Amino acid sequence: MNPKAKIKIVAVALILFFSFLTFKAVKSSLVYYLTVSEVQERESFSKLKRLRVSGVVERGSIKRNEDGSISFIIRDKESTIYVQYKGVIPDVFRDEVQAVVEGTIEDKVFLANKLFAKCPTKYEDDKLGNNRLSFVQ
Amino acid sequence: MFNNIGETALFLSFLISILGLFSFSIGILKKDDKLIHIGSRCVVSTFFLVTISLISLIYLLVTKDFSNFYVAKNTSNDLSALYSFTALWAGQEGSLLLWSWILSIYIFLLTISKSKSKLIPAAQNVILFVLGFFIFLIVFIENPFELLLQPPTNGRGLNPILQNIYMAIHPLTLYVGYIALTVPFAFSIASILSKDGSDDWIKLSKKWTYFSWIFLLGGLLLGSRWAYLELGWGGYWAWDPVENVALMPWLVLTAFIHSSMAQEMRSLLRRWNIVLMFLAFFLSIFGTFITRSGLISSVHSFAQSKIGIYFIIFILLITIVSVFSYQKNKKFLLSKEDITSLVSKENFFIFNNIFFLVITLTVFLGTIFPILSEAVTGEKILVGPSFYNLVNFPNVLLLMLLMSIAPIVPWKKGNLANLYKFVFIPLLISLVSGIATFILLNELKTSLVVLLSILVVAVMLKEIIIDFKVQLQDRMEIKKIITLKARRYCAFLVHFGIIVLILGINFSSVFASKYDVSLEKGETAIFENYKIELIDTYKKENEAKSILGAILILHDGGKTYILNPEQNNYKYEGNREINKETEVAIYSTLTKDYYVILVGENLKGNFNFKIHINPMVSLIWIGSLISIVGGIILFVRKREIND
Incomplete structure (x- = not known):
């Protein structure tokens, strides 16, 4: 057998091995990314292992509990979810920001162990934007 | 005025880069040196025009001219001069302008280089095409020179988490690297088209x-x-x-x-390398997108x-070509x-x-x-x-x-037999270290990483020792040996850095631990082998922010470390939604990082802390730096004997 053919065989074997590994890895690390109403609409989702849900933090809903955890409500246009979270709170996190929580649902309470927050980009509807003078448009 | 200068220069540079594209393309097809020369002139003009445009924007930023929309969006009166300057790449429009400027430097350098290679004009043409695309984006889609009808008295300010020296230079460094890929990509296209x-x-x-x-x-x-x-x-x-x-x-x-x-x-x-270069460039554009x-x-x-759609068209075009x-x-x-x-x-x-x-x-x-x-x-x-x-x-x-x-x-x-003979002793050493690690730490992944790390280092050392032995017997000077083998030793240095980096990543991710602690003033908490005491807390205010801070003493074995985590609340938040910023306290030693976050004051008046003990994180920074140094020597080295 010539060296080139040997290399090809080894390469194909390696690629198969890694494809298999990738497949296994995908299966074990899946997280479903849903909106608040999607979670509420389909109860079946709550049986899934891990969920990531994004929504806006309801104004005035953030409460600090004695054990250092926080609870708050996130909403989208149609529904809301009650969230409990313990961990570092991102600097940007507060009322009315877009928050992303990751965790599981138990008895309609979202138990999060990851929390991300994003500052909304207000480029289009802000006051600055309204009085811009554009040469181009 | 600088608004007009910047915008005019930018628009002109767009026209000239199009002119350059035409003269290069026709010049290369008709083998007309005059047209190619005109193309090169266009490149030089484009470079100067983009430079003027960039300087105008920097001037507007540093003087905080809020009649400019970009300046008003990204700076505010309380922002220091340094961060007003770095606001150049804090927003989309400025980033794209900076991007174009860096690419225009590269194409300028290529134009004035002395290389007589036939590939240069075609490569210039490819780069000019990419540059033209970016200038198009800034002129027509994301214009950094948009004006406001009524200039506000204060801008909305730079996001506080971006006000950090690492963040100030990190995007710039990545841009320089990303954009430099355009040049080898252009050479690969030039090579294949010609x-x-x-x-x-x-x-x-x-x-x-x-x-x-x-x-x-x-x-x-x-x-x-x-x-x-x-x-x-x-x-x-x-x-x-x-x-x-x-x-x-x-x-x-x-x-x-x-x-x-x-x-x-x-x-x-030869084919494979072309494909790899295409892929690298594609990924850099994909990343930007x-x-x-x-x-x-x-x-x-x-x-x-709104630039997404243009990027998709651009990526498709590049891929098809x-x-x-x-x-x-x-x-x-x-x-x-x-x-x-x-x-x-x-x-x-x-x-x-x-x-x-x-x-x-x-x-x-x-x-x-x-x-x-x-x-x-x-x-x-x-x-x-x-x-x-x-x-x-x-x-x-x-x-x-x-x-x-x-x-x-x-x-x-x-020869397999020779290879075996060479690695026998290094392999033995590394096997022993791997097994020893396993006995000590009882962790398979770490043991494998240690085993292979030692193997890499031992083989390198053996090679270097043999090199020097042989050459010194031939009475060669040390300096000469190093010059002779420079490329290989640089590669060793880069490899060694990567090994240190891998060890750092492994140890810091496998053996990291974290603790939540709630303390009142003067109280001490004990966790595992560590003891931590809250000495004092304080509240300070200055013009820009109010600060809540804590002073802690952490005992680990016989050593004590003073840690000072803070929480900043910015008063002027402009239009940004962030006004809180956590200042982490870190005490770094070679073997451990003590990392403390002040989470806040709780209802009972106690202070909550998060404490991370991260082993060997320093190796990550040290390893990367070693590799970078190796790379820099490879880059600046002139002579290529024995390469």
Whole structure:
């Protein structure tokens, strides 16, 4: 057998091995990314292992509990979810920001162990934007 | 006034780059040197015009001229001069202008270089096309010189988490590296379009690939250091889409730097190298697209914008041109030689490439998984960090194995018996260290990493010792030996840095621990072998912010460390939604980082802290720096004896 053919065989074997590994890895690390109403609409989702849900933090809903955890409500246009979270709170996190929580649902309470927050980009509807003078448009 | 100057210069540069594109294209087709010369003139003018435009924007930023929309969006009166300057790349429009300027420097350097290669005009044409696209974006879509009818009295300010020296230079460093990839890409296209059967493009590209590699690694290092110091989650890498797209071009470029040696030395893998270069450039544009378009949601919240569609068109165009020219002319790229043995350097480079590409593919798949799954199943599904770690770990081990033996295997045909003889003692040492690690720590992954690390280092040391022994017997001066073997020693230095980096990543991720502590003033908490005491807390105010701080003493064994975490609340928040910022307190030693976050004051008046003990994080920064130094020496070195 010539060296080139040997290399090809080894390469194909390696690629198969890694494809298999990738497949296994995908299966074990899946997280479903849903909106608040999607979670509420389909109860079946709550049986899934891990969920990531994004929504806006309801104004005035953030409460600090004695054990250092926080609870708050996130909403989208149609529904809301009650969230409990313990961990570092991102600097940007507060009322009315877009928050992303990751965790599981138990008895309609979202138990999060990851929390991300994003500052909304207000480029289009802000006051600055309204009085811009554009040469181009 | 500077608004007008900047905008006019920008618009002119767009027209001139189009003129340049036409004269280059026609000049190359008709082999008309005059037209090519005109093209080069256009390049020089474009460079000067973009420079004028950039200086205008910097002037507007530093003087805080709020009649400019971009300035009003990204600076405020309380912002220091340094960060007013770095606000240049805090927003979309400024970033794109900076991007164009850097690319215009590269094409300018290429134009004034003394190289007489036939590939230069075609390469200039390709770069000018890319530059033209970016200038088009700034002139017509994201204009940094937009004016406001009524200038506000204060701008909305720079996001406080961006007011950090690492963050100030990290994007710039990444840009410099990313954009430099355009040049070797242009050489590869030029080579294939001109049906030039030579390996010239590899030689022309070499320094550019080193340059880009150094800056990409530097950018990744600065970015993770920033995340570690500033974001306050105790980690430095999260497999976030924006991190991933910065990593991928670096991975492909690393693969290319290895496989291009096979072409340089033996004229092998000629088609493959072209494909790799296409891929590296494609990934760098893809990365810009992902970070700038907001297509995949990421913790890095960049502005969503309208440039996405133009990027898609641009990427498609680049892909079509690359694939088409490759298909048409690949017959000119047949290798004259062939791989003759499994045990040979060239073959090991092929395996190196396979592993690097598998890692890249894994990262790519993980990054676009939400889009793929939504298209196929209608559900948005993500893959977590465990996905990347699971697939990449065996790849990294295999790469380390290659890293140990490939450098000492000769080209063409190696001898297994000789190889075995050479690595016998290093292998013995590394096996012993691996087993010892396993007994001590009882952790398989770490033991494997240690085993292979020691193997790589031991083989390198043996090689260096033998080198010096032989040459000193021949009465050669040490300086001469080093010059003679410079390229190889630089490679060793880079490899050594990567080994240190891998050890740092392994130890800090496997053995990290974290604790939640709630303390009142004067109280002491004990966890495992550590004792921590809250000495004092304070509240301070200055013009820009109010500060809540704590002073703690941490005891570990006989040593004590003073830690001072803070929480800042910015008073003037402008239009940004962030006004809180956590200042993490870190005490770094070589073996451990003590990392303390002040979470806040709770209802009972106690203070909550998060304490991370991260072992060997320092090795990550040290290792990357060693590799960067190795890369820099490779880059600045002039002589190429014995290469």
